[in-house]
Amino acid sequence: MDERSESPVKHGEYKVRDGKLVAVDVTVAEGRIGTAHVFGDFFLEPDDALEDLGAALSGMSTTATTTELAAAITARLAARPDPVQLIGFDEEAVAIATRRALGHATSWSDLTFDVIDPVVLPPVMHVALDEVLPLEVVAGRRNPHFRIWDWDSPLVVIGSYQSLRNEIDAEGAAEHGIGVVRRITGGGAMFMEQGNCITYSLVVPTSLVEGLSFEQSYAYLDDWVMGALAEIGVRARYVPLNDIASEQGKIGGAAQRRFAGGVLLHHVTMSYDIDADKMGEVLRIGKEKLSDKGTRSANKRVDPMRSQTGLAREQIIDGFLKFFRARYDTVDSTYSEEELAAARELVETKFGTEEWTARVP
DSSP, rough: OOOGGSSOOOEEEEETTSSSSEEEEEETTTTTTEEEEESSSSSESSSSHHHHHHHHHOOBBOOOOOOHHHHHHHHHTTTTSSOEESSSSOOHHHHHHHHHHTOOOOGGGOOOOEEEEEEEOOOHHHHHHHHHHHHHHHTTSSSSSEEEEEEESOOOEEETTTOOHHHHHHHHHHHTTTTEEOSSSSOOOOOOOOTTTEEEEEEEEEGTTTTTOOOHHHHHTTTTHHHHHHTOOOOOOEEEETTTEETTTTEEEEEEEETTEEEEEEEEEEEESHHHHHHHHOOOOHHHHHHHOSSSSSSSSOOOOHHHHHHOOHHHHHHHHHHHHHEEEEEOOOOOOOHHHHHHHHHIIIIIIIHTTTTTO
């Protein structure tokens, strides 16, 4: 049995993005932190400043926010006669680990994920499922989950706050027979033809990103995919606020939506092999925006995933699924008939309506 389960010591950890692991052990008495010990694989100069990290936390309320805990550490270090260097971590990382020790956060190891392999559906159904499934998690009828989209027809999915007429060339969309749907998350347009991109949705309790800023939560929730990309030969990095990029340029972008009830939807679309000519005729894309999507000219394909890996889209998807299953506790799942019926109803009453799609004209 884990000795910590029978000990008054509470343990929390936080791995800094592109940095080091920070761990904190605390004891609690009468609503305040009693003792606090900070440790990890970080670097710290001078050595004795480690004691100040723990001392700064002692006496703080167990309900103190990440900002308040970090401020206490900063003040303690600033009061020293010599400068302190935190290398590979910072005060905020210590505060986040402390909040986790106090039970305000969930870790990946606390969760079991439903994994839903690609199921071919009209793309508007996947947009609707991004509303249906998080609410199922809120209601306790489904686990946190990871699912990869697959679709049978072309569609442009615009962000919740984008202007329809500013994003879409109506004549170009009609000429190519491509419809438009507005999703519930922010961000930019997704140009989706069969086989041209890879899209996944991850639904987790918001407690998993407790203490993280919005920017940090994007990188934290996609840390796993950086490892998955590396395994297929793509050296990727996160570019704030919500982009995934390689040395050759942007690969994809993420978007989020937080639901009442403590559930967060995080989804990502990555370009696999997009017809940039057609995309340029359907979307109103200026040169600057087009270059952000991986090309300087519309007279070529946007294919960072295909060209950098040499793999078929299905192989990349299989690699993502294998990596996610190996890294986390998972069970295989699929969409229930009730979930699909609820999604169809939302297509009829919301996502398939002009009122919703043109809510920002």
